């Protein structure tokens with residue numbers, strides 16, 4: 026799944042800005058005792074909060090659901106074939122908020138044994154108590170039940186839109202248990218037979234093609250679907266309702282696949298025509314993936330479902346991928362940023378068809394591998410399909426972004442034990458997706474692209490239709506690439522948190538060949554409680570340097586705390602790049618002269634190396650390891666780099682570091698920011714269809730919003746008024762689609778209530794996801810206290826969808842002008858606000874709101890506030906620890922370095 030930047034970095038979803046079975050050993054914490062081996066039911070039995078145990082395991086599901094989205098509830102008849110190891114009269118399984126009317130087990134002696142069903146844990150762990158002891162061997166459990174539809178974009182949820190009712194599912198990680206009883210763990214991969222009883226006019230979609238449909242009553246039909254390949258519960262999906270279905274015909278056979286694949290698009294009524302762009306580009310992206318894996322798309326058909334309500338990203342359900350509308354409804358003229366997002370998210374979800382779906386993590390502690398792999402291959406596939414899009418540095422940029430979180434003492438390791446249901450959602454974060462992607466890219470570079478691919482293919486071949494652990498993957502890559510030494514390196518990066526900091530100094534002695542002294546520690550910013558010597562990795566360390574006129578590079582595995590690296594140089598190199606090609610997941614540190622030498626040559630660095638320079642330089646300033654003047658001049662040089670994304674990264678560092686400066690000292694800094702960024706912005710005039718177009722949009726926003734360029738700001742309010750028709754008919758040509766959010770933001774801030782009210786109405790009435798996103802993003806930037814109050818009231822009244830309201834509250838919190846107003850509102854309306862936030866986001870996002878502050882007092886207050894709501898936020902601890910740590914680090918940096926930074930900007 027994949028999330029928006031990455032609000033929902035929780036499921037295998039991709040969205041806002043911006044998961045593993047019986048794998049004993051390998052760092053798993055022990056689960057509760059295997060209650061299934063117990064011979065009698067008793068109240069003393071401890072419900073297993075983690076794995077269910079292995080005494081009773083499923084072998085097949087037969088599920089019939091009656092789904093009418095116009096009703097408040099649905100009903101199910103489910104038979105689960107199981108294998109019982111030891112005779113038992115009790116068994117644990119998953120079921121949540123199911124109203125079970127009938128349950129019995131038929132054992133291997135063909136006896137019907139009546140049973141009782143009781144849900145014991147809020148996380149959906151249920152106890153089945155049999156009236157007699159069931160024999161060992163094959164058995165079958167039968168359930169009849171009803172359950173309420175979910176209404177907050179999780180499990181089986183219903184959405185009413187324009188008077189029509191839709192139902193659709195989102196199961197990952199553990200919401201299948203809200204829809205049918207079962208063994209809701211990824212390690213249990215078995216075939217499913219599904220049937221849906223629906224209204225006659227409704228469309229019914231699931232994992233496999235429809236096998237038959239028959240009338241079973243007035244206006245009621247029964248759809249029967251083909252049996253699935255072995256699948257875990259979390260990958261099952263279905264949709265029922267008056268959807269538009271766009272039959273796009275067959276994806277033709279190709280050099281890898283000798284059969285056709287049926288392709289369709291599914292969207293809410295009236296939205297179908299907007300699916301063409303996504304459908305016509307699917308074959309191309311899928312073919313790149315098939316060529317990489319060397320095996321065909323594993324399933325018979327592919328449906329792309331535009332969800333009638335945002336759930337925060339996309340989800341790789343087998344044969345029926347679901348997407349937020351923004352990610353899939355568009356055309357050739359839609360904003361470049363939206364088409365890029367479609368390309369990577371679509372590649373991510375289709376990449377999961379092999380990695381995650383065909384080969385599935387054995388338990389949730391290895392969900393990181395699913396997501397790391399999908400993140401890594403999505404950029405590779407996107408780049409293969411759309412080379413001009415320059416997606417080849419996206420994995421690196423994602424990894425550099427993850428280093429911010431990974432620099433915290435409260436950072437989590439990529440692979441960590443999951444011993445409780447409450448911890449599963451927390452396994453979907455930036456560390457899982459972005460750091461993991463970066464670590465895979467580092468290993469690929471170290472062993473070589475072709476050898477790494479060999480390892481991936483071996484892995485797919487060994488484990489298809491089954492499950493695999495991280496150790497299985499590491500073994501496949503090590504054997505497939507014939508580089509067994511990478512096992513230790515790989516483990517050192519996935520089994521400990523933190524960013525390696527490689528401190529490098531050059532050794533040039535006359536008469537001896539030059540060498541580097543390299544010392545590795547764990548990166549720790551100013552004010553951090555991290556002990557630098559607490560981390561030690563096996564780092565694939567690649568350096569580049571200039572020897573005379575020749576660029577040379579080489580890689581070595583750094584395994585010791587301190588190590589000498591000999592350089593193949595004839596004389597002392599004039600400069601070194603300690604992360605050649607930006608391929609390594611680490612930061613580097615130099616002495617002041619070393620930084621200055623790199624900064625002076627920044628323009629000549631390849632884009633990937635310039636990106637790691639920007640990151641390491643920024644990290645050095647935050648750790649008090651480089652002067653403010655060298656830092657500022659370095660970022661200024663990188664703003665002027667020819668590559669759009671280097672320039673963008675440097676501009677973003679400028680924006681972030683400006684946050685530590687007190688508002689009364691900002692004026693001089695704003696002038697300097699304009700001087701640094703504007704010349705580069707002016708070189709971008711008229712750019713279309715490329716990264717430079719994106720850079721232009723981002724720099725425009727930076728110059729207006731951060732650097733406070735009034736001359737640039739003024740025309741935009743006029744454009745906003747014209748585009749929306751504030752004083753006449755709306756003029757759709759008055760503002761480019763790509764710039765709508767910036768333009769509307771200016772309108773919201775400068776044109777008062779009439780504009781705010783009009784935009785509010787247009788946003789809520791819009792069916793165009795790009796427009797709606799831009800409009801709501803702009804509303805979230807309102808600053809006038811009276812209008813902020815109107816926005817807050819609308820949030821509480823439920824005018825916005827769940828993910829939309831999250832985006833609004835988050836933006837209002839992180840923007841300095843509205844932080845305190847929003848904080849006061851949150852304190853006053855705490856319970857109402859938390860209740861409005863979709864359940865799947867609460868525990869991770871609510872604590873993160875507090876990261877907007879920059880004072881120790883506020884960190885303490887926020888800590889107390891969240892802890893006082895602990896009951897509503899199960900599993901909140903990590904998110905809270907990270908948020909308050911960020912606040913304390915910000916306060917420490919402000920105290921130590923803000924004045925020096927102001928002076929450096931003023932001198933610029």
Ligand SMILES: [Zn+2]
Nearest residue numbers: 026027037399
């Ligand atoms: Zn994913």
